[in-house]
Amino acid sequence: MHSFRFDPVELPASALSFRDDARAFLADEIAQDRFTPHRNSWNTFDPDFSRRSGAAGFIGMHWPKRYGGREASALDRFVVIEEMLAAGAPLGAHWVADRQSGNNILANGSQAARDDILPRIAAGECYFAIGMSEPNSGSDLASVGMRATRGDGGWILNGTKIWTSSAHRAHYLIALARSAPLGDDRHAGLTQFIVDLGEGKGVTTRPIYNLYGGHDFNEVFFDDVFVADDMLIGDEGGGWQMVTGELAFERSGPDRILSTFQLLRQLIEKIAQHADERRQIAVGRLISHLVSLRQMSLSVAGMLEKGESPELEAAAVKDVGTAFEQEIPEIARLLVDIEPSADSNDPYIESLALGVLSAPSFSIRGGTREILRGIIAKGLGLR
Numbered sequence: 373m374h375s376f377r378f379d380p381v382e383l384p385a386s387a388l389s390f391r392d393d394a395r396a397f398l399a400d401e402i403a404q405d406r407f408t409p410h411r412n413s414w415n416t417f418d419p420d421f422s423r424r425s426g427a428a429g430f431i432g433m434h435w436p437k438r439y440g441g442r443e444a445s446a447l448d449r450f451v452v453i454e455e456m457l458a459a460g461a462p463l464g465a466h467w468v469a470d471r472q473s474g475n476n477i478l479a480n481g482s483q484a485a486r487d488d489i490l491p492r493i494a495a496g497e498c499y500f501a502i503g504m505s506e507p508n509s510g511s512d513l514a515s516v517g518m519r520a521t522r523g524d525g526g527w528i529l530n531g532t533k534i535w536t537s538s539a540h541r542a543h544y545l546i547a548l549a550r551s552a553p554l555g556d557d558r559h560a561g562l563t564q565f566i567v568d569l570g571e572g573k574g575v576t577t578r579p580i581y582n583l584y585g586g587h588d589f590n591e592v593f594f595d596d597v598f599v600a601d602d603m604l605i606g607d608e609g610g611g612w613q614m615v616t617g618e619l620a621f622e623r624s625g626p627d628r629i630l631s632t633f634q635l636l637r638q639l640i641e642k643i644a645q646h647a648d649e650r651r652q653i654a655v656g657r658l659i660s661h662l663v664s665l666r667q668m669s670l671s672v673a674g675m676l677e678k679g680e681s682p683e684l685e686a687a688a689v690k691d692v693g694t695a696f697e698q699e700i701p702e703i704a705r706l707l708v709d710i711e712p713s714a715d716s717n718d719p720y721i722e723s724l725a726l727g728v729l730s731a732p733s734f735s736i737r738g739g740t741r742e743i744l745r746g747i748i749a750k751g752l753g754l755r
């Protein structure tokens with residue numbers, strides 16, 4: 373009988389001490405007016421904030437010291453990220469590199485790639501984008517069509533990626549490409565490559581504007597892009613295993629719960645003076661869901677810390693977590709009679725507008741609801 377495993381996790385003393393450090397760092401940032409907490413936290417790109425976070429030791433913190441890390445645990449990192457998101461800190465520049473690309477390079481990259489790239493990520497000076505989706509393969513990653521062909525001392529990449537967040541500002545992209553002709557096993561022959569996005573490398577990036585007019589994601593065209601052998605991640609043909617492992621990092625973190633946390637916080641402040649029973653019940657319900665989701669997310673972090681690969685549980689956190697994030701603007705709209713406006717100077721009105729306009733994407737990015745439920749059903753032995 374298959375079942376979910378969400379073992380309770382007790383935070384170690386080190387995590388509590390990291391929480392104090394993160395709070396002190398963030399309080400100082402806010403006191404110096406270095407960021408505006410009501411902005412969209414991990415979509416807000418601020419290289420200076422990333423550099424200061426790196427200098428304070430908050431990026432790649434669970435990596436070995438030789439790569440700029442602090443050899444902290446996944447739970448220590450969980451607590452720091454939670455504090456950063458709860459404070460609305462602008463994590464966008466280093467977000468992908470810290471959350472998944474760096475971990476992927478640490479676990480599967482060549483020694484040259486680790487030595488060259490990880491210390492720069494940890495310093496908050498090197499940013500990554502994820503090159504998985506393509507125009508005809510989003511959910512169905514096994515159908516990826518980008519071609520990687522053997523060249524002299526490396527590989528030549530040709531194809532198109534789409535929905536690539538931050539590709540226009542990142543230094544590197546990790547591309548999933550087909551390095552062998554498609555055979556009977558669609559999961560075989562896929563390889564991940566670290567692609568330098570610098571000028572003159574054969575990469576063209578074209579913006580795709582989102583619902584609220586922001587430029588976060590892109591279409592990226594690869595025209596005979598050369599990638600040296602030591603920028604291949606893992607063994608040739610082993611990409612599928614790595615991508616699914618990487619997605620456990622992408623799907624279970626506090627970011628899958630806290631996307632609209634600032635709005636919830638501001639909603640509570642907004643209704644504090646008029647907290648009738650209906651509003652108290654609605655907010656109490658949201659808070660109780662948040663507490664439960666946080667325990668689930670923490671439990672997945674505990675499993676990742678033990679080196680396990682909780683793909684089923686990560687999918688569950690992402691599915692239920694994004695439903696919760698989408699519910700916050702819906703409930704806020706019912707509780708406060710105010711028209712949302714992205715141009716407003718009122719932080720609540722602006723956050724509400726941002727929440728309403730970005731919420732539809734929460735259950736698409738990082739794996740759509742239908743795909744996650746398919747993974748869960750399979751993991752539970754239901755199909």
Ligand SMILES: Cc1cc2nc3c(=O)[nH]c(=O)nc-3n(C[C@H](O)[C@H](O)[C@H](O)COP(=O)(O)OP(=O)(O)OC[C@H]3O[C@@H](n4cnc5c(N)ncnc54)[C@H](O)[C@@H]3O)c2cc1C
Pocket residue numbers: 501502503504505506507508509510511512534535536537538589733736737738739740741742743746
């Ligand atoms: C804000 C945002 C940021 C993103 N950033 C990145 C990024 O940085 N890098 C990157 O690589 N991608 C990124 N994506 C892409 C994202 O991961 C894909 O959009 C997503 O995986 C869905 O792929 P698709 O858009 O091609 O939709 P499709 O795969 O065409 O799916 C369309 C619909 O069909 C459903 N569907 C598809 N297959 C099945 C099936 N077998 N069974 C049941 N239903 C199915 C889907 O669930 C969905 O509802 C981002 C997306 C968003 C919204």
